[in-house]
Amino acid sequence: MIQRQIPIFLAFLGGAIMLLDYFIAHPYLAWLRENLTNWARIGFTFALFLGIINLVQVNLKKVARQSAGWGYNAVLLICVMVTMGFGFVQGPTEDGTIYKWMFNNIYRHCTATMFGLLAFFIASAAFRAFRAKNVEATLLLVTAIVVMLGNVPLGDIFVQNILPSAPKWLLPSYLQTKIMEIFVTAGQRAILIAAAIGLVAVSMKILAGIDRSYFGGD
Amino acid sequence: MIEKISKMDRRIIFVLITIALTVSLIYSVDLPIKISPPVKTMYDTIENIPEGSRILFSFDYGPSTEPEVGGTAEAVLRHLFKRNIKVVAITLWDEGESIGDEVTERIAKEMGKKEEEDWIYLGFKFGGPTGSGVIEPMGTDFHKVFPVTRKKEGKPSKSTNDVPILQDVNNYDAFKAVISFSAGVPGIKEYLQMANSRYKIPVTGACSKVTTPELMPLLNSGQLSGLAAGVIGGAEYEKLMNYKGKAHKFAFAQSVVHIIIIGLIVLGNIMFFLSKKRS
Numbered sequence: 001m002i003q004r005q006i007p008i009f010l011a012f013l014g015g016a017i018m019l020l021d022y023f024i025a026h027p028y029l030a031w032l033r034e035n036l037t038n039w040a041r042i043g044f045t046f047a048l049f050l051g052i053i054n055l056v057q058v059n060l061k062k063v064a065r066q067s068a069g070w071g072y073n074a075v076l077l078i079c080v081m082v083t084m085g086f087g088f089v090q091g092p093t094e095d096g097t098i099y100k101w102m103f104n105n106i107y108r109h110c111t112a113t114m115f116g117l118l119a120f121f122i123a124s125a126a127f128r129a130f131r132a133k134n135v136e137a138t139l140l141l142v143t144a145i146v147v148m149l150g151n152v153p154l155g156d157i158f159v160q161n162i163l164p165s166a167p168k169w170l171l172p173s174y175l176q177t178k179i180m181e182i183f184v185t186a187g188q189r190a191i192l193i194a195a196a197i198g199l200v201a202v203s204m205k206i207l208a209g210i211d212r213s214y215f216g217g218d
Numbered sequence: 219m220i221e222k223i224s225k226m227d228r229r230i231i232f233v234l235i236t237i238a239l240t241v242s243l244i245y246s247v248d249l250p251i252k253i254s255p256p257v258k259t260m261y262d263t264i265e266n267i268p269e270g271s272r273i274l275f276s277f278d279y280g281p282s283t284e285p286e287v288g289g290t291a292e293a294v295l296r297h298l299f300k301r302n303i304k305v306v307a308i309t310l311w312d313e314g315e316s317i318g319d320e321v322t323e324r325i326a327k328e329m330g331k332k333e334e335e336d337w338i339y340l341g342f343k344f345g346g347p348t349g350s351g352v353i354e355p356m357g358t359d360f361h362k363v364f365p366v367t368r369k370k371e372g373k374p375s376k377s378t379n380d381v382p383i384l385q386d387v388n389n390y391d392a393f394k395a396v397i398s399f400s401a402g403v404p405g406i407k408e409y410l411q412m413a414n415s416r417y418k419i420p421v422t423g424a425c426s427k428v429t430t431p432e433l434m435p436l437l438n439s440g441q442l443s444g445l446a447a448g449v450i451g452g453a454e455y456e457k458l459m460n461y462k463g464k465a466h467k468f469a470f471a472q473s474v475v476h477i478i479i480i481g482l483i484v485l486g487n488i489m490f491f492l493s494k495k496r497s
Contacts (some may be wrong), residue, residue, distance in 0.1 A: 030358050034362070037346070037350070037351045037354075037355070040351070041344060044344075044347075095369075096371040103316060111280060111313070112285070114282065119239075119475060123231050123478065123479050124231045127231060131486065131490050132487055151427065153250055153251055153469065154476070185438050188431055188434055
């Protein structure tokens, strides 16, 4: 019984300190908040460390068993070890180090490439999957086309070439602005308010010890 | 024929996009850029900052979103230096660490600004998933969050109390605004939630186009003092600054690809309706 009560009390205490600090400007509360934040940072780092151990374990097993595609697992393990090794020895933010070189010349470009690939897959998916199969899909499709055209300067030029005397309200840029200002804002406001209320409810349940999901589902 | 087109190999689409992007990036065309109200508001917010003041500049993006937000960051930096506004730059994204360093140093050198007097880049500080470990404490004790400057090659780190530009910086009161260039979390929204709502510091910035919808309510309510969204927002800001940079070049390429994607959607639907009519 006491094993459960202590973590619940600590969760309540931590949450209460953070909440009180927001409303009461007191140096002791600020000091407590600062230390709790530092402890959380250390906790995150340990969680990251556990993630790396898990990654190594999973990939090492596949390499040992020579499962299908084990070469990629081996490459991943080598990359993790080499990057971590240089990072620990030379420091992650030091200029002129191999770690920094790898980050600037390998990681940055790989990340940019991965994101850039999205353009190709979106184009392919748009051709295959965006179908006006029913009223809702047609509405979504038309809105998507208007927003896409309105987001780029070529959109207005395109419409004005087809309809030289097009009124302002027919231009994609104007329609896109109105869609964002009216419909998107309204929808996002509803989502924001609902999410905030939900977050307050869940937080109060955690602080009060009703929600104990951090125990691991018990 | 209809079935052949409907089931077109996607590699044809990939090649089409590749050719379109390559040609449009090499042979860029100047498009007429219309200035939108959110970008004008952002520009005016910076224009109204008194000369000699200090602002907090946050590089909250990584290499994947650098093409979208990077152009705007450079344009805004140029604007700030042109107006002799002092820049204290940080980043809440580990991926943005070297991007922030490279961009601030390059633009400052171009504009003839002196490090530690006119600008400083303090690097990355881990603030947790929402940046709360950095954004919130900066409101009470800035030097505790950034006690030392960033170590650089040939330049050891030193106490931020010894840096001229940071001498009388204690909290957000020392800054006239926070300008965040964000592509996700932590970013503009977190600065609004923690810095603007609690410490009342104006927040403005740029974001990737995908994150614009969630910032629209904050923009319309006036909490966010202007927003430059995506590559087009950057091109608009460059137009206000009377120069053509990265954003202008990427705006044309983006326009071409958008038209191609719309064309593919229309073609796909035409084939869909024709095959439906046949069956």
